[in-house]
Amino acid sequence: MDLGTYGYPTAARKKVDPYYDVPEGVDIRGRYDEEFAKILTKDALKFVAELQREFRNHIKYALECRKEAKNKYNEGALPGFDPATRYIREGNWVCAPVPPAVADRKVEITGPVERKMVINALNSGAKVFMADFEDALSPTWENLMRGQVNLRDAVNGTISFQDKGRNRVYKLNNQTAKLFVRPRGWHLPEAHILIDGEPATGCLVDFGLYFHHNYSTFRRTQGDGFGPFFYLPKMEHSREAKIWNNVFEKAEKVAGIERGSIRATVLIETLPAVFQMDEILYELKDHSVGLNCGRWDYIFSYVKTFQAHPDRLLPDRVQVGMTQHFMKSYSDLLIRTCHRRGVHAMGGMAAQIPIKDDPVANEAALELVRKDKLREVKAGHDGTWAAHPGLIPACMEIFNANMGNAPNQINTMKRQDAASLTEEDLLQIPRGARTIEGLRLNTRVGIQYVAAWLTGAGSVPLYNLMEDAATAEISRVQNWQWLKYGVELNGDGLGVRVTKEIFGRVVEEEMARIEKEVGTERFKKGMYKEACKIFTRQCTTPTLDDFLTLDAYNHIVIHHPREPSKL
Numbered sequence: 001m002d003l004g005t006y007g008y009p010t011a012a013r014k015k016v017d018p019y020y021d022v023p024e025g026v027d028i029r030g031r032y033d034e035e036f037a038k039i040l041t042k043d044a045l046k047f048v049a050e051l052q053r054e055f056r057n058h059i060k061y062a063l064e065c066r067k068e069a070k071n072k073y074n075e076g077a078l079p080g081f082d083p084a085t086r087y088i089r090e091g092n093w094v095c096a097p098v099p100p101a102v103a104d105r106k107v108e109i110t111g112p113v114e115r116k117m118v119i120n121a122l123n124s125g126a127k128v129f130m131a132d133f134e135d136a137l138s139p140t141w142e143n144l145m146r147g148q149v150n151l152r153d154a155v156n157g158t159i160s161f162q163d164k165g166r167n168r169v170y171k172l173n174n175q176t177a178k179l180f181v182r183p184r185g186w187h188l189p190e191a192h193i194l195i196d197g198e199p200a201t202g203c204l205v206d207f208g209l210y211f212h213h214n215y216s217t218f219r220r221t222q223g224d225g226f227g228p229f230f231y232l233p234k235m236e237h238s239r240e241a242k243i244w245n246n247v248f249e250k251a252e253k254v255a256g257i258e259r260g261s262i263r264a265t266v267l268i269e270t271l272p273a274v275f276q277m278d279e280i281l282y283e284l285k286d287h288s289v290g291l292n293c294g295r296w297d298y299i300f301s302y303v304k305t306f307q308a309h310p311d312r313l314l315p316d317r318v319q320v321g322m323t324q325h326f327m328k329s330y331s332d333l334l335i336r337t338c339h340r341r342g343v344h345a346m347g348g349m350a351a352q353i354p355i356k357d358d359p360v361a362n363e364a365a366l367e368l369v370r371k372d373k374l375r376e377v378k379a380g381h382d383g384t385w386a387a388h389p390g391l392i393p394a395c396m397e398i399f400n401a402n403m404g405n406a407p408n409q410i411n412t413m414k415r416q417d418a419a420s421l422t423e424e425d426l427l428q429i430p431r432g433a434r435t436i437e438g439l440r441l442n443t444r445v446g447i448q449y450v451a452a453w454l455t456g457a458g459s460v461p462l463y464n465l466m467e468d469a470a471t472a473e474i475s476r477v478q479n480w481q482w483l484k485y486g487v488e489l490n491g492d493g494l495g496v497r498v499t500k501e502i503f504g505r506v507v508e509e510e511m512a513r514i515e516k517e518v519g520t521e522r523f524k525k526g527m528y529k530e531a532c533k534i535f536t537r538q539c540t541t542p543t544l545d546d547f548l549t550l551d552a553y554n555h556i557v558i559h560h561p562r563e564p565s566k567l
């Protein structure tokens with residue numbers, strides 16, 4: 001009998017479900033749905049398979065290089081500028097001019113590709129909406145495929161959503177934000193689509209399906225001849241940017257559109273990548289529209305990169321803000337690099353969200369967001385991120401007040417002063433205290449986030465902050481680091497060291513607190529126990545897992561039919 005990679009007999013499966021019309025070598029293991037079938041057309045899958053076949057070895061090599069770099073850091077090396085690419089850093093090249101359609105990116109809203117949120121985000125008054133298949137999305141088959149349907153309808157201008165409970169129909173306004181799409185990182189597979197017997201690369205699925213269905217309409221209606229536009233996450237080296245550049249060139253060729261049509265902003269959100277910013281822009285110079293400070297993953301990456309360096313322990317998560325020297329240096333150098341190369345230097349996400357039931361606390365949260373955005377615009381950022389529509393007026397007001405009518409600061413805030421920033425500046429150990437409350441909060445937030453993610457929600461409000469995969473990663477790796485090195489909680493003045501026993505007690509107590517906060521019924525129905533198991537294992541494992549979501553992914557993969565056929 002022909003057993004597929006995941007042990008389900010292919011012929012039997014085809015008998016019980018209607019199935020997708022797939023090209024040679026492609027097998028869809030996700031649930032069949034008529035709407036999904038309009039996305040998973042034979043031509044679209046052919047395009048994804050071509051991308052997979054052309055780039056899979058390059059991707060595997062790049063991921064191997066990540067492992068090698070990790071081994072070097074684990075043996076004591078520090079990340080730094082590469083002497084071999086000095087000529088790129090010192091050369092006087094620039095990127096292709098910014099497309100007029102996205103010259104002004106003062107405020108960008110982000111959010112998962114969920115139908116109502118897509119409409120709300122496009123209508124939000126932001127200049128750009130970054131539709132997220134990454135940090136904000138739990139990559140279940142349903143979320144991914146519905147996300148593609150939603151984006152197609154959004155690009156076509158036909159998207160609508162009916163909230164029956166509130167008797168409200170959502171539709172697009174006349175004026176909407178420009179759409180950027182963030183595919184998953186290189187590390188995530190798509191286990192519901194097999195190509196030549198292997199899971200497809202998640203981001204090639206996200207990119208390929210979206211591009212195939214939307215490039216033509218997007219360029220006509222949104223991009224003024226350019227586009228589609230993308231955000232590219234979690235890269236560690238310019239060789240990974242080179243793969244994306246080649247993917248873009250291939251897509252442009254297949255579609256018969258001009259080279260340089262597709263544009264992307266790369267998130268600088270790993271520590272190794274901060275030493276590669278020129279090199280990344282150089283690889284993508286015909287397809288670039290800037291860099292962005294992905295500050296949350298960047299903090300996560302600091303811990304991950306220095307997992308074997310007990311002299312570089314982080315203080316409580318709440319203390320690692322943009323005013324820490326290593327974070328300020330990263331933002332300043334990013335601005336300098338982007339403006340020197342003629343592209344946008346985007347700011348990052350303040351985690352505060354509106355607090356509905358407490359006007360005083362709400363105003364305090366808003367004030368923190370304003371302060372963060374003021375720092376960004378004064379430093380020279382051309383725009384910033386908002387996690388919630390309620391924050392857009394405040395962010396916009398600050399960027400408008402400080403930039404006037406100019407669409408960006410590319411030519412006016414060169415930040416030559418940042419040229420003197422050194423490796424030491426970029427690596428400086430963050431200062432601050434560690435407390436038992438920090439350990440508790442990491443645990444409470446981490447478990448609740450994983451519980452949400454397992455049930456399909458990739459971004460959630462917790463304790464009045466936005467939490468997503470990047471912020472949850474900080475909680476996880478910080479706990480791991482503190483446990484691994486038995487750190488002293490020096491902020492409590494009691495000389496307590498973090499041990500497995502203390503952590504075990506914290507987990508127990510925080511689970512009880514979560515149950516009390518969410519209510520016993522919701523707690524029982526939810527995935528809190530499973531989440532606790534996953535999170536606890538990840539915090540206590542001797543060798544740090546590379547990604548929280550990679551480990552948890554197996555829990556959300558659902559192959560159809562669920563049971564192997566008895567035939």
Ligand SMILES: CC(=O)SCCNC(=O)CCNC(=O)[C@H](O)C(C)(C)COP(=O)(O)OP(=O)(O)OC[C@H]1O[C@@H](n2cnc3c(N)ncnc32)[C@H](O)[C@@H]1OP(=O)(O)O
Pocket residue numbers: 109110111112116117118120121132135136296297349353354386387388389459460461465466467468470471
């Ligand atoms: C580190 C990073 O990578 S940051 C980027 C990735 N993370 C994100 O994008 C997070 C985006 N933000 C969110 O997902 C949400 O704002 C959350 C989960 C944090 C909070 O969501 P909620 O609790 O539902 O917010 P709330 O109840 O206040 O929402 C009010 C309204 O705003 C809408 N809304 C909230 N956030 C967004 C958003 N980001 N985009 C579009 N609409 C939004 C809600 O859909 C709701 O609409 P409705 O009134 O029509 O029903």
Ligand SMILES: O=CC(=O)O
Pocket residue numbers: 135267269293294295296297298348349470
């Ligand atoms: O993706 C953004 C981040 O901060 O992480």
Ligand SMILES: [Mg+2]
Pocket residue numbers: 135233267269294296297470
């Ligand atoms: Mg991120």
